[in-house]
Amino acid sequence: MSAGGLNVAVEEKAAPVKRRLSPIIYLWLALAAVVVVSLVRVLTGADDLTSSGTVAAALTAAVPIALAGLGGLWSERAGVVNIGLEGMMVLGTWGAGFAGYQWGAWAGVVAGIVLGAFGGLIHAVATVTFGVDHIISGVAITLVAPGLTLFLSKLYFAHAPGGGQKQSPPIADVSRVSVPGLSSLLGDLEQKHWFVLSDLAGVLRGLLTNVSLLSLLAVLLFVVTGYVLWRTPFGLRVRSCGEAPQAAESLGVNVYRYKYAAIVASGALAGLGGAILAINSSQFRDGQTGGRGYIGLASMIFGNWRPGGLAAGAGLFGYTDAMQLRSESAVHALLLLLGLALLVLAVVQVRAKRFAVAVVAAVLGVAFVLWFALTDVVPPELVSATPYVVTLLVLSLAAQRLRIPKYVGQLYRRGQGG
């Protein structure tokens, strides 16, 4: 991402044009991942790696991150960097707290979306209409949002029953659904701790039973985003604003209007992420987002500015987040996983003849495996850094595979193309 600042040309060979992998291949890749994880589980005895409880917790943790990332995707596809996601998420948590405790969780969801969209609107006014640098506007929004929400919560929650200066009264949860008949069957299978089979059962049970409707809403929004941005004229125009706004303008696209739409949608999605976060933890609390907006941004980069990759990134980060809360031994086993993943990356890079990157990846991979072999526990404080370290690694080791919207972060004024 160039983000309007200095663009250092890093000499890189252009990535060879690759044919898109078919869904079947992705399925095989996912299965291969399960086999590796299962192997690690059997080797280390860390059953929590694939237990249904972990997977369910991972899903819950991943959804707000994923929605923030989806917000980032909308905005950056339209050419505007949005590091105000964190602030818009904060607005969403407060909205969910305020409306949620009075009129129920769904009202909270709506309020979160509206407040998030409001944050997005401010970002749009500043960046599109007034040409303010995207980073500056985003930072300003992230500065204001926690102050504003704390101000409001002191006014409206301090004297409400069950509320406090920094937290809202409790919000009721939305209903949860299960695929009927699966729970006990998969549960039995999971308890056997068989190689691969029990792992699959655990993952499926975590994903298919007792799922919050809000998580389903998030999944639906991913599908909708993929469809709208890549399969409709509207989406094509939004993306053209992020790739070549002058060209879009010359074709009669009202670039400002599309940017506005995308940024407001971005804010709404981040706000929804915040609202879901608040509802899942049954209340608004000050500082609740804890940098999840930034992790969302990170998962968007991890996912190469595409919904599928973004979902995978958010799932990964949600998984480490859930793991950290559940089991020390499972976290320790993650080291081995990360080491193996880096070694695989090293092999891939050798085949692609990128030897420098391969060496770095191999050294890091060996280091992680050694770390696993020589210690018994990972300090919990360090686990929380996982998403950020992974993102830095992805950006620095796999940068040549990333395809960033061409015009993202740059200022565009109407009529610039002359």
Add this chain to the structure above:
Amino acid sequence: MSTNTGRFSPRNIGLGLAAPVGALIFALLICALILVGTGHAPVDVVNQMIKSAQRPRTAANSLNSATTYYLSAVAVAIGFKMRLFNIGVDGQYRFAAMMAAAVGGASFMGSLPSFLRILMVIVVAMIVGAVWAGIAGFLKVTRGVSEVISTIMLNAIATAVVAYLLNPHRLAVSVAGSNNIGTAPITPGGQVPGFSYPGSSSKIFGLILLAVLVGFLYWFMLNRTRFGFDLKATGLSESAAVASGVNVKKMIVVSMLISGAAAGLVGMPQLLGSSYSYALDFPSGLGFTGIAIALLGRNHPVGMAFAALLWGVLDQSSNVLDISGVPKEIVVIMQGVIVLSVVIAYELVRRYRLRLEQREVGKALGTTKAPEEVSA
């Protein structure tokens, strides 16, 4: 400037002040609206804050806050001058302050002369800050990773590393009589004495002099050295700088290192003048305050000083509000609105200036070409 009016002409000064003053008034209006909307009287709030600001204790504390804010703003501004966004000042100063505090509190320091101890602590802080920022610079020039993203990530990683090290098994000790933990306290020989402020029990940080020195060095570097010239040139036009022989990659790494070293200083006045150890309650978020102040002060050494003072006074005098039932976060809202509206105002003034210039050129040439929008 191609106008026939000089740098210090009334019009130029007026236009220069229009943006910050306009933004301030706009922010006041917004906050007044919010206060009225939530059932408070804005005039009362302002009165309380003014009364509070006049107390010697508040004044001394404001000056102390301004000292740290100013250092943070300079660190940010060094990057801004060449269009590098060092969002990571926050992580850099926290990590640096913790490591410096650990060194300062280490037992071997006791036997060293006071001056050397203080110098060592400050140097350690600068090195740690520089290294942490340098990672972002290195990744940018070697792998093309945006410094915005890498510094955001490094902020979070710094949080994790600090939490890891700030553990009784590692660099920290439990603070007696509380559940706070921090590094071993720096003994009086390693502390920097403060100046007393008449009528106040809080002292003014001795390292306020350091902030003044840093401000001077910043001005000197930008306006009197070749490096500063290259820095500004790169920020204004990268291609022109490259054409005149500036090595942009080297500039990026060096300016990130300098910015990080300055960021390392942010925690020093507090550490050596008041807390004497890095504990869980060490002030956080100062890096983002620095961004706000650098924007308001337009990266100018004196402008940022005024902005830092404004921020300090706002922060300290708002403490009185909570007692009377107005959440003091109204000040945070005000600060945020100031930042956003001041950048918009600067942009509007820039466009207005451009139009004025074009009109003057048109007048001088005797043609009346319609003003053309040119953007940066």
